[in-house]
Amino acid sequence: MDPVVDAAHAHGITTLTLDSPANRNALSAALVAALRTALAEAAGDPAVRAVVLTHTGNTFCAGADLKSPCDPADFLALLREIAELSKPVVARVTGHVRAGGLGLLGACDIAAAGPGSTYAFTETHLGVVPAVISAPLLPRLDPRAAARYFLTAEAFDAVEAARIGLLTLHAEDVDAALAPVLDGLRKAGPLALAETKRLVTAGLREALDRDGERLTALSAAFFGSAEAREGITARFERRSPSWVS
Template sequence: MTLVPAAHERGITTLTLDSPANRNALSARLVGELADALSACAKDPSVRAVQLTHTGGTFCAGADLKTPPDPAALVALLRGIVGLPKPVVARVTGHVRAGGLGLLGACDISAAGPGASFAFTESRLGLAPAVISMPLLPRMDPRAAARYYLTGERFDAAEAARTGLITIGSDDDVDQALAPVLDGLRRASPQGLAESKRLVTATVLAAFDRDTDTLVERSASLFASREAAEGVTAFLERRDPAWVL
């Protein structure tokens, strides 16, 4: 049974992260299936745009700490979203943590409702938001990125929109907020969308071209470190890691 079912309506293909047992965490399998689904959308002329959403109360909990994806595979997924010749729109009605924020950064447009919350939790695990920085830092307010990268604080949809992490922070129904966006995409030509997307993603793709090797190596090194082992173990055991004061 697929972890990323697809549905199509009037030019919009909706891909749903459907692994609620682990809060849609980025396991090797989910990353692979999502990458394959996006590749299929890129080749399908009936797809004008992609909407990425989720089941359950969590959009994505970040990397699956029990079966994490290879950092290179995660980078390929994020770059694939940015480089897809069709817009990708994220629809968020739940929580987003760590690597899940990288998915939002890679999407062209994202909207979150009042039930959404966000947090860069990596620093609390002895890690850092290394590879996900490539789609995020070119788009986020630098001061906000510094604060939330370092502290791991949780913040809401309004703050996520203010900082540039997402496009729309809605106090009401997220589908109502996205309706004019999807209508606009349906009215645009395939060529117009592809060429316009090339313009707005150029700096993000440049970050991937410049930093991928360095950040993949850094991510792998951090995951293999003693501090990360303690942080992940403490998280799984639901206790504070040894360094908490």
């Protein structure tokens, strides 16, 4: 089986590339496991100053893999490991991000995107709840915007994503925009960098620890519900769910 996460290291930066084009880099059990393994390897490498999380294809992450979903507890563990990693994690997005993929952005310390990227919390249209991802995202997002986009599943662009706090920055050339960011991380003392990350992620880590078990139970309950079965079936059959009038 081809790897679904590719790792490369250069100039103090480990780049982890989500590479599962068949399902648009969806959060399958295999992808979540591979990403957790790659993060653990980066954590143990003293040469690594920061991790860049990016993707192949036109989708950063499509959210849960509806055919081969990961366990919500494993996804929660992944988000915790990103937040707790002693190296900063930088998301580099040049495509679409949906549902659980937005949770990855929320867990990252810095998130940058190009102009063609789009975003949507699509859960409610499937009859499920954006439960686990709410832990890393609600501390970052404008509350009014979070309420709107969590509830309506509307798509929005990179400009709006930056305005509401989902993205750190957006630019026509995302790599040029990230160059000074990565250079700044390379120049930081590793112990100071790790402790500073702990300062800026304190609220996020607290939310994951405090609410994680409850949110994973909520996610699992809705994914197993009759409403979700109808919503997911309708998505595969390319029709509206029965509740749409």
